[in-house]
Amino acid sequence: MNDLVSDMLLRVNNGLSRKKENVDLVYSKLVTEIARILVEEGFILYQQILTRGKKKILRVGLKYVLDKFGKPQRGVISGLKVASRPGRRMYVSFRKIPKVRCGLGSVVLTTPKGVMADNKARKEKVGGEVLCFVW
Numbered sequence: 001m002n003d004l005v006s007d008m009l010l011r012v013n014n015g016l017s018r019k020k021e022n023v024d025l026v027y028s029k030l031v032t033e034i035a036r037i038l039v040e041e042g043f044i045l046y047q048q049i050l051t052r053g054k055k056k057i058l059r060v061g062l063k064y065v066l067d068k069f070g071k072p073q074r075g076v077i078s079g080l081k082v083a084s085r086p087g088r089r090m091y092v093s094f095r096k097i098p099k100v101r102c103g104l105g106s107v108v109l110t111t112p113k114g115v116m117a118d119n120k121a122r123k124e125k126v127g128g129e130v131l132c133f134v135w
Contacts, residue, residue, distance in 0.1 A: 105135030
């Protein structure tokens with residue numbers, strides 16, 4: 001598998017559309033860091049590393065907006081978009097970090113200081129590669 005980020009976002013999006021409680025993802029350090037950012041930003045509930053034999057998987061708990069009867073109505077994440085792909089990388093300085101939905105969404109970046117959300121990258125004045133947009 002070449003692009004673990006797009007695979008992660010696709011699996012999360014499919015899980016939300018099927019109203020699953022959690023989704024199992026391919027484990028990698030980058031995917032784990034993106035999931036950590038999504039937990040910090042409030043888009044998903046939890047992340048958990050599980051082992052199946054010698055393989056590691058990352059289980060992510062999906063978060064929903066509930067209706068008045070307590071059933072999941074729609075996902076907290078209404079959209080996901082991959083920015084950088086293996087064939088086309090997208091790099092920005094901290095001054096040119098894009099805003100998603102007028103600041104309601106979040107941009108996940110990989111920087112020299114690690115993987116971080118857009119507001120933290122602006123605060124620390126560090127740019128990097130834009131991985132994905134979440135709203």
